[in-house]
Amino acid sequence: MADNIKHYLKRNGITRKKLSSDLDISYTTLASWLQADSYPRIDKIEMMANYFGVSKADLVEKHYSPSNSIDTSGMHYVRVPIIGTIACGEPILAEQNIEGYTHELFEEEPKKDELFALRCQGDSMEPLIPDGALVLIHKQPTVEDDEIAAVQVDDDTRATLKKVKHVGKDVFLYPINTTKYDPIILNEDNPGRILGKAIHVGFDM
Secondary structure (H helix, E strand, O other): OHHHHHHHHHHHOOOHHHHHHHOOOOHHHHHHHHOOOOOOOHHHHHHHHHHHOOOHHHHHOOOOOOOOOOOOOOOEEEEEEEEOEOOOOOOOOOHHHEEEEEEEEEOOOOOOOOEEEEEOOOOOOOOOOOOOOEEEEEEOOOOOOOOEEEEEEOOOOEOEEEEEEEEOOEEEEEOOOOOOOOOEEEOOOOOEEEEEEEEEEEOOO
16 A cells, blocks of 8 residues: 555655645654555545545555556646536536546646546446446537537536437437437527537446
């Protein structure tokens, strides 16, 4: 676990002193964890996981050995906000909409504020996007037909993930799981907006 904490400190450019101050953990205690002389309680592990925007398992478990680790030199770690609810007409990345952060690796650094993430809820996009998957979204107001988009229907505070199809002035939002769910139609009577295009799906193993 000590190596994992060091990894996330380095990846996010955070000093030990800053971590100690931000989480109100004594520097001596933190140093003991980083030297593997002691082990943090579960509430402290959860606190650090939330701070780094990762799962508790990411801090506790050994994921890669040096022999099979990926060379990330020259790549960019980007802190991406995870969006919860969005009030109608409110900017997507307003502070009150952000429920946490994830960190993604890119060959080219994306522009500031052009990415956000959504946690898939329900089985309407299974098997392609399972319940609980974290979906990376590129912020844009339109997508092409048959692309998957994050869409907000005006009477809902949560964004939905659906495959998009334009038919005249209407926008059809199709689920992948068509045996259980029907399409949603956006029009004058049922307005909404496209928030962005789905570009990556992550899974908790």
